[in-house]
Amino acid sequence: MTMTMGQIVNHLAKGISTPNTTVDLLNPGYLDTEVQGIVTAFSASQYVIEQAISLGANFIITHEGIFYSHQGMQECLRHDPVFLQKSRLIADSGLGIYRFHDTIHRYQPDGVMVGLLQALDWHTYVVKQQPTSAILTIPAMEVKEVAEYIKAKLHIRYVRVAGELSMPCERVGILVGYRGGGDLAIPLFLNENVDLVIAGEGPEWETPEYVKDAVYQGRSKALIMLGHAESEAPGMKYLADVLSAQFPMIPVHFVEDRPVFQIL
Amino acid sequence: MTMTMGQIVNHLAKGISTPNTTVDLLNPGYLDTEVQGIVTAFSASQYVIEQAISLGANFIITHEGIFYSHQGMQECLRHDPVFLQKSRLIADSGLGIYRFHDTIHRYQPDGVMVGLLQALDWHTYVVKQQPTSAILTIPAMEVKEVAEYIKAKLHIRYVRVAGELSMPCERVGILVGYRGGGDLAIPLFLNENVDLVIAGEGPEWETPEYVKDAVYQGRSKALIMLGHAESEAPGMKYLADVLSAQFPMIPVHFVEDRPVFQIL
Numbered sequence: 001m002t003m004t005m006g007q008i009v010n011h012l013a014k015g016i017s018t019p020n021t022t023v024d025l026l027n028p029g030y031l032d033t034e035v036q037g038i039v040t041a042f043s044a045s046q047y048v049i050e051q052a053i054s055l056g057a058n059f060i061i062t063h064e065g066i067f068y069s070h071q072g073m074q075e076c077l078r079h080d081p082v083f084l085q086k087s088r089l090i091a092d093s094g095l096g097i098y099r100f101h102d103t104i105h106r107y108q109p110d111g112v113m114v115g116l117l118q119a120l121d122w123h124t125y126v127v128k129q130q131p132t133s134a135i136l137t138i139p140a141m142e143v144k145e146v147a148e149y150i151k152a153k154l155h156i157r158y159v160r161v162a163g164e165l166s167m168p169c170e171r172v173g174i175l176v177g178y179r180g181g182g183d184l185a186i187p188l189f190l191n192e193n194v195d196l197v198i199a200g201e202g203p204e205w206e207t208p209e210y211v212k213d214a215v216y217q218g219r220s221k222a223l224i225m226l227g228h229a230e231s232e233a234p235g236m237k238y239l240a241d242v243l244s245a246q247f248p249m250i251p252v253h254f255v256e257d258r259p260v261f262q263i264l
Numbered sequence: 265m266t267m268t269m270g271q272i273v274n275h276l277a278k279g280i281s282t283p284n285t286t287v288d289l290l291n292p293g294y295l296d297t298e299v300q301g302i303v304t305a306f307s308a309s310q311y312v313i314e315q316a317i318s319l320g321a322n323f324i325i326t327h328e329g330i331f332y333s334h335q336g337m338q339e340c341l342r343h344d345p346v347f348l349q350k351s352r353l354i355a356d357s358g359l360g361i362y363r364f365h366d367t368i369h370r371y372q373p374d375g376v377m378v379g380l381l382q383a384l385d386w387h388t389y390v391v392k393q394q395p396t397s398a399i400l401t402i403p404a405m406e407v408k409e410v411a412e413y414i415k416a417k418l419h420i421r422y423v424r425v426a427g428e429l430s431m432p433c434e435r436v437g438i439l440v441g442y443r444g445g446g447d448l449a450i451p452l453f454l455n456e457n458v459d460l461v462i463a464g465e466g467p468e469w470e471t472p473e474y475v476k477d478a479v480y481q482g483r484s485k486a487l488i489m490l491g492h493a494e495s496e497a498p499g500m501k502y503l504a505d506v507l508s509a510q511f512p513m514i515p516v517h518f519v520e521d522r523p524v525f526q527i528l
Contacts, residue, residue, distance in 0.1 A: 043469065043473055045473060045476060045477055045480070046476075046477040046480040046481055047476075047477075047480050050480075064469045064473070065469070068446045068450065068469065068470045068471070068473050068474045068477075069446055069469075069470060070467075070469070074446055074447055074450070076446075076447060076450060076451045077450070079454065080450070080451075080453075080454050081454070081483070082453075082474060082477050082478045082481060082483065082485075085481050086477060086481075144528060147528040148528070151528070158527050158528065159527075159528055160525035160526070160527060160528075161525060161526055161527075161528050162524050162525055162526075165526075165528070178467070182332045182333055182338055182340075183338055183340060186332065186338070186340060186341070186344070187340045187344075189344075189346075190343065190344050190345070201467070201468050203334075203442070203465070203492075204465050204491065204492040204493065204524055204525075205307065205328045205329070205332065205333075205334070205492055205493075206332045206333060207332070208524035208525060209307055209309060209328075209332050209524060210332045210346060211524075212309060212310075212311075212521070212522070212524050213309055213310040213311075213332075213346055213350060214346045216309070216310040216311050216314075217310055217346060217349050217350075219345070219346065225525065227468065228467075228468040228469055229468065229469075257476070258476070260426050260468055260472035260473060260475075260476050261424035261425060261426055261468075261472060261489065262424070262425055262426075262429075263422050263423075263424060263425075263527050264408060264411040264412070264415070264422065264423055264424075264425050264429070
């Protein structure tokens, strides 16, 4: 039995309504191309594309865009050599690339969140799943213990932490990707009574400044920023496992890229 | 000779046209209040406000907003205890707080950039000042040497680096604040032929992903993210020096806050 890219896309989007402005799209690629192999990844980076080619996969399912932007290609890249070389490689390879962003976030619960909770081995601690966050009661730990636990579980080299490292925490709010901004993260402290927010990425002048003020007022609140890719890659790894189980005749690989940053 | 808050505000904004939607505003405060002392800061945090009070200053000039948002107060804060305690302190103190963001960025050259270049002792290396970036030719250094130099000069504990640490660089593009996004930062590599971009903050899926791809393609490009406050606080320190020289009868202090994040 063979599957086309269109069948996989329809399977992934089944029952999910995405906004009219969705970024989720097969581009490049044709819906009727037969899938030889699938690579899932946080981002369709040069490395991921080359890995897909060498694995014999002709279909990449990527969470973030190919060209360094949430919304399509920036005009400023038109003559950029990095863009041109990457575009040429993609065109020559005949790869289909499906951006799978809005749809997986609209799964109930959010598919990216499910992957992160599985990777953290915390799925049994969830007390509430909300559209943009999960609320957990974890075994009591200090903030620095949570940070070290996360680093070990996700195999990441660093996290950024706001608040007192020795603060004990039990009630935790988690937000993946760029949901670490004030509008989504700050209300969790009051409305959900969390001690600690764990997020992917967000503006530095919002949630971290709030936590700094809270701590200076003598309140017990903390924030751990994982990094955007670090918070969402586990969701794409989980997706590879799910697809592999659903379509055992198709080779499915998750490709993990190197972190964008190192700390000096 | 005495000065009112309105006179200082007019002095700071003299000859600068800001957009109709500017966030720059004296709020709270009255234009005709006599200035007893000025505190400049990156952010009017709880700590900065308490420092201003204990220094006897009644006027804070802050680059970022008071309540964890670029645009005024988020509705979600209305019942938040951190917000309420901070608001009460500000009201009780009688402080005037002037948001000085769009105006200083429209100085020619950008006043925040001038402060950062002074702090780095790199102002003599500037070859081009643009509205959102400065282009420099610095004495040749490896990326890791640049990172260590910056950390020492700005007294910051870490920077985030994308690219090869041993890459030599000479031509550098600098962007302060949240100008590290792809639309402003990426074109500097092609159009200005920079080896290295140094920025405050920006989305992780934009410029850092571009640099990761470029390096994987074998190109010599790198990125150092300083942190938002780390890149803009020197501008507010510089402002304090300038105001102090212009108005010697007014006590002017720059208050440096603790970094929002530590690395674990």
